[in-house]
Amino acid sequence: MPRMPKRVKFRKEMRRVRERKATKGNFVAYGEYGLQALEGCWLTARQIEAGRIAAQHFLKRQGKVYIRVFPDKPVSKKPLEQRMGKGKADVDYWAARVKPGTMLFEIAGVPEDIAKRTLVRIAMKMPVRCRFVGRRLHV
């Protein structure tokens, strides 16, 4: 099932600025390897779910997949052939704001080659260019 928040303060939301780079959530924090977005997008709940299913099918019961993004942004869309105006449309889908550098998925408990093959499969379901990364320098 696609994810969405349990409760929200407001039913609809403005679009807001998209052109920024990630300053947090941009490194592997929970797992050993991660899939990092190199471009920004609104990642829909369905795309996140598709990635999760792709990973689950490939991994069977091995390892653990962490989903680092959550679709908390409601995106509204007017029906087809609808004239403009008459107020803001109903919510069509939920999306996660992804900035360049955002870590999308992480994986733990599997060797590097399996982690890489899993994350490549997830990357195919993503609407943006992604890269495979490991843990960064620790101080």
Added chain:
Amino acid sequence: MQSKHTLSVMRRDRTGTRYARRERQAGRLPAVLYGHGKDPVALTLDAKEAVRLFESGERVFTVQVKDEGASQTVMLKDVQFDYLGTNVVHVDLSRVDLDEIVECHPELHFVGEPIGLKAAGAILTHPSLDVTLKCTVANMPERLDVDISQLDEDDVLHASQIALPEGTELVSDPDAVVAAIRAKKMEEDLDAEAQDVDGVGAEPEVITERKTEEESEG
């Protein structure tokens, strides 16, 4: 640990984003040196050499700064990364003495294959990547080897159970979990949970909307 490595440093006369960017393009790494009640000094390091040393686990170095007299012992205090979280863009160095007591955060390195991992669906989780120790600069460990070979299913290893090197003292929470073997939930359970949380066409509860209804009733 001894400050056996010498970092080649140069003073940075002009500071700011644009000058720092030019230094990076020239293969230098902007840095700042502070501590011991002296004025901070803006420096640059050789980027390749510095990152190679940091990645090999070195944290204490000797530097010779122009106009600052004899060579000094410095400790790597902080590292800043770019938006992709991998490229080092700036480092903080702190002046230290080898017998000075400092706090350090050595990375945990898990050794051994846990017994509990042989069970189907069991996975090793490690919520903490490091622990905070108090020790002299000379005794600062590069990393902590943690033996997890005896961890069975549903066993938990706390920070207090880590064998610390001589001359070091644990500062972080002794009850903090550093490693645990957890049984992974069956797929059917996960699917059932997911259906409980959100069904098809479910809509989130709007907090403000409910409040206005209550107010209008009152």
